[in-house]
Amino acid sequence: MSCLRLLTAGGGSMMSGEQEPRSYYVGVDVGTGSVRAALVDQRGVLLAFADQPIKKWEPQFNHHEQSSADIWAACCVVTKKVVQGIDVNQIRGLGFDATCSLVVLDKQFRPLPVNQEGDSHRNVIMWLDHRAISQVQRINETKHSVLQYVGGVMSVEMQAPKLLWLKENLRETCWDKAGHFFDLPDFLSWKATGVTARSLCSLVCKWTYSAEKGWDDSFWEMIGLEDFVADNYNKIGNQVLPPGTSLGSGLTPEAAKELGLPTGVPVAVSLIDAHAGGLGVIGADVRGHGLVCEGQPVTSRLAVICGTSSCHMGISTDPIFVPGVWGPYFSAMVPGFWLNEGGQSVTGKLIDHLVQGHPAFPELQAKATARCQSIYAYLNSHLDLIKKAQSVGFLTVDLHVWPDFHGNRSPLADLTLKGMVTGLKLSQDLDDLAILYLATVQAIAFGTRFIIEAMEAAGHSISTLFLCGGLSKNPLFVQMHADITGMSVVLSQEVESVLVGAAILGACASGDFTSVQEAMARMSKVGKVVFPRLEDKKYYDKKYQVFLKLVEHQKEYSAIMSGD
Numbered sequence: 407m408s409c410l411r412l413l414t415a416g417g418g419s420m421m422s423g424e425q426e427p428r429s430y431y432v433g434v435d436v437g438t439g440s441v442r443a444a445l446v447d448q449r450g451v452l453l454a455f456a457d458q459p460i461k462k463w464e465p466q467f468n469h470h471e472q473s474s475a476d477i478w479a480a481c482c483v484v485t486k487k488v489v490q491g492i493d494v495n496q497i498r499g500l501g502f503d504a505t506c507s508l509v510v511l512d513k514q515f516r517p518l519p520v521n522q523e524g525d526s527h528r529n530v531i532m533w534l535d536h537r538a539i540s541q542v543q544r545i546n547e548t549k550h551s552v553l554q555y556v557g558g559v560m561s562v563e564m565q566a567p568k569l570l571w572l573k574e575n576l577r578e579t580c581w582d583k584a585g586h587f588f589d590l591p592d593f594l595s596w597k598a599t600g601v602t603a604r605s606l607c608s609l610v611c612k613w614t615y616s617a618e619k620g621w622d623d624s625f626w627e628m629i630g631l632e633d634f635v636a637d638n639y640n641k642i643g644n645q646v647l648p649p650g651t652s653l654g655s656g657l658t659p660e661a662a663k664e665l666g667l668p669t670g671v672p673v674a675v676s677l678i679d680a681h682a683g684g685l686g687v688i689g690a691d692v693r694g695h696g697l698v699c700e701g702q703p704v705t706s707r708l709a710v711i712c713g714t715s716s717c718h719m720g721i722s723t724d725p726i727f728v729p730g731v732w733g734p735y736f737s738a739m740v741p742g743f744w745l746n747e748g749g750q751s752v753t754g755k756l757i758d759h760l761v762q763g764h765p766a767f768p769e770l771q772a773k774a775t776a777r778c779q780s781i782y783a784y785l786n787s788h789l790d791l792i793k794k795a796q797s798v799g800f801l802t803v804d805l806h807v808w809p810d811f812h813g814n815r816s817p818l819a820d821l822t823l824k825g826m827v828t829g830l831k832l833s834q835d836l837d838d839l840a841i842l843y844l845a846t847v848q849a850i851a852f853g854t855r856f857i858i859e860a861m862e863a864a865g866h867s868i869s870t871l872f873l874c875g876g877l878s879k880n881p882l883f884v885q886m887h888a889d890i891t892g893m894s895v896v897l898s899q900e901v902e903s904v905l906v907g908a909a910i911l912g913a914c915a916s917g918d919f920t921s922v923q924e925a926m927a928r929m930s931k932v933g934k935v936v937f938p939r940l941e942d943k944k945y946y947d948k949k950y951q952v953f954l955k956l957v958e959h960q961k962e963y964s965a966i967m968s969g970d
């Protein structure tokens with residue numbers, strides 16, 4: 407099911423002819439579970455929003471696939487919806503962001519199968535796919551110098567191990583026939599413009615490209631992908647442009663027809679979704695909100711983009727090497743700044759997984775439906791109901807979760823880690839489900855604290871969190887992040903801040919702003935601020951001690967089991 411909403415936030419309305427701003431931008435955001443589009447004006451106000459689910463396949467454990475044709479079709483559906491009823495000639499620019507999944511096409515740009523079944527419809531290896539474990543281990547054993555720029559250890563979620571997997575496992579059906587390997591954001595900008603140039607963001611963050619030195623031949627040769635060097639990087643990109651740059655002649659006639667927009671609309675070089683979220687929130691004017699970061703440099707702000715996964719985006723003027731945290735990446739998000747990207751591979755997906763797998767889930771669904779609430783709104787009010795004299799957070803005094811059900815991305819960079827729950831009882835009722843949900847939300851927030859501590863130990867100085875993404879719509883998730891990190895959390899005026907980030911790209915491509923920084927400052931706005939409840943700090947400090955013990959114990963268990 408897809409959905410269209412016309413919005414009147416910020417005083418602007420599509421229907422109010424007189425107030426209508428003259429320039430619009432369209433942002434398209436391809437998340438893990440759905441594609442969203444928004445019509446955004448020059449002040450960053452969302453005037454229309456539409457979303458559409460996309461297909462996912464999990465043919466084997468740890469194999470996650472999608473279809474680039476399905477994703478593009480969804481982009482067309484949502485874009486057509488958000489521009490309904492306006493004069494499309496007022497659209498000045500289009501920007502895409504997407505998850506960092508790997509799209510494989512043949513020499514004629516047709517989809518190629520990334521699976522043993524030979525299903526060419528499934529031509530995308532998703533970012534969370536962990537099939538290339540053996541390949542990434544071998545890549546890390548090389549200790550090649552490019553690994554310094556991904557936190558010291560390459561993640562199985564990056565593209566090099568996935569490419570090596572394709573070469574070693576699907577040589578005839580995929581590798582030998584392949585003409586183009588795209589990061590998903592670059593696939594979308596190519597579909598829109600016919601230009602195969604890649605975004606500096608994708609190539610630097612996921613493909614080991616250096617903004618200063620370009621590709622490193624010795625890395626590809628060392629890991630057994632010398633094919634790319636011989637081919638002069640034609641298949642993975644040898645024209646690299648900064649995000650927000652206008653591509654070619656804009657929308658091609660074919661793409662324009664499919665998207666419902668005029669031919670030639672400027673299309674921006676794209677961004678990975680987390681990075682677009684960063685642009686959408688990090689540059690806001692914070693004056694008058696009582697925030698510590700007022701008067702501090704922008705480097706004191708950490709953007710946390712929380713959807714299926716959470717990404718912690720911190721910028722700096724000089725490179726900072728944080729063990730287990732991706733980067734430092736130059737100009738990969740905000741031009742001229744270095745970026746470190748911490749992350750948790752599953753956060754929204756983990757909450758969904760634990761809640762949906764609990765025996766009381768059908769009861770929760772029925773009760774939430776009866777009240778016309780989302781299951782999370784219901785759970786939050788249920789927690790309020792069962793809490794004792796203290797804050798809700800104290801309900802988990804004896805229930806603790808380690809959240810790495812899909813390995814640890816940061817700061818341990820250990821994909822072998824597993825999830826843990828301690829404190830289970832012989833109870834399967836709704837109270838039990840609600841408390842497990844709370845402990846999971848808290849564990850994710852402790853994971854954020856763990857990442858921030860690693861970033862600060864390496865030289866970052868962070869004072870304020872800027873949250874966006876689906877999970878930032880959950881007030882419990884937001885409050886727990888404030889309480890557990892002890893930092894204020896800023897939510898943007900536009901809840902769909904990732905789409906504002908995509909629209910900022912479109913605005914830059916249009917030439918209406920002279921720089922990404924200017925567009926950020928004009929288009930991102932502070933909405934709500936959530937302050938930490940400092941009176942609860944002692945309790946969360948104790949729970950954090952337990953949190954750190956959990957992983958220590960997990961490592962001890964595996965040492966015992968692997969010993970003689």
Ligand SMILES: Nc1ncnc2c1ncn2[C@@H]1O[C@H](COP(=O)(O)OP(=O)(O)O)[C@@H](O)[C@H]1O
Pocket residue numbers: 436437438439440712713714715753754755757758780782783875876877879880
């Ligand atoms: N209103 C909401 N309340 C609580 N959680 C929400 C809400 N909306 C989305 N989420 C959670 O956010 C996650 C998805 O976020 P989203 O940003 O849409 O993901 P993605 O970009 O990965 O597709 C899901 O786990 C979902 O449960």
Ligand SMILES: O=C(CO)[C@H](O)[C@H](O)COP(=O)(O)O
Pocket residue numbers: 437438439504505506507533611678679680681712713714715716717747749
């Ligand atoms: O690696 C990432 C960004 O660098 C993201 O985790 C990935 O793109 C998925 O994002 P989302 O959780 O929003 O679907």
